[in-house]
Amino acid sequence: MKKFTLIALGVVLACGTQQVAAQSKKKSSSGGSNSGYSTGIGLRGGGYSSGLTIKHFLSGKNGVALEALVTTEYKARGARLTLLGEKHKSIADVKGLQFYYGAGFHAGAYQGRYYFDDVRYYRVHKKDVYVYRDYRSDDATYIAIGADLILGLEYKLEDLPFVVGVDYKPFFEVFHGYTGFYNDAAVSLRITF
Structure with a gap:
């Protein structure tokens, strides 16, 4: 798992350094968009x-x-690589402020999981009741794959090489035979080239 994380980090940084070198030759910072950075x-x-x-x-x-x-994740030991395609649009002629949306996919690996071994179902007063017993955990490594959506706002700070953003990223995941839908919201801070 550590090898996977280090390789992914190396690829990301290599792409960034190649972009910086190309940018110094081009003297262009817009990358074909009105975002103010490439x-x-x-x-x-x-x-x-x-x-x-x-x-x-x-x-x-x-x-x-x-x-x-x-x-x-905070509750799992492991990592996830997510790739997203995004479309950015300017908002109300405010320089540097953009709305974006997109979709993508992810893959990751986690060590350990928590689960209930014995689940019983009862019907009480026309309501379904589930009783969970025998809470267990293990330390095996599990592969997870899934699909992601993203919706966000970002602001390129004027005269500074920083972008601040907020996003909402719901995702669907298949994890060792289990499926789930999760909601994730975050704040991002990026240095721009």
Whole structure:
């Protein structure tokens, strides 16, 4: 798992350094969009997971960006790599403020899980009642895959190389035969190139 995280982090940083080198040759910071920057690397802190974020605007595509997230959950030991395609739109002629939406997918690995071994169902006064017994845990490594949506706002600070953003990222996940729908909201801070 540590190898996976280090490899993903290396790829993200390599892409960022190549972009910085190309940018110094081009002297262009818009990346084909009106975002005010071409690439941003930073941190994303959320209610469900936190980690590294890198966003890059595609040249020639008006307001289209790719974002990669390398995150870990607070309640799980492991990491997740998320890739998102996003469409950015300016808001009310406010320079640097953008609304964005998009979709993507993720894959990750986690060590250990918690589950109930014995679940019993009862019907009491026309209501369904579930009684959970035998709470267990294990330390096996599990692979998780899923689909993500994202909706957010970001603001490129004028005269400073920083972008501040907030987003809501619901996702669906398949985890060792179990499925689930999760909600994640976060705040991001990126340094821009």
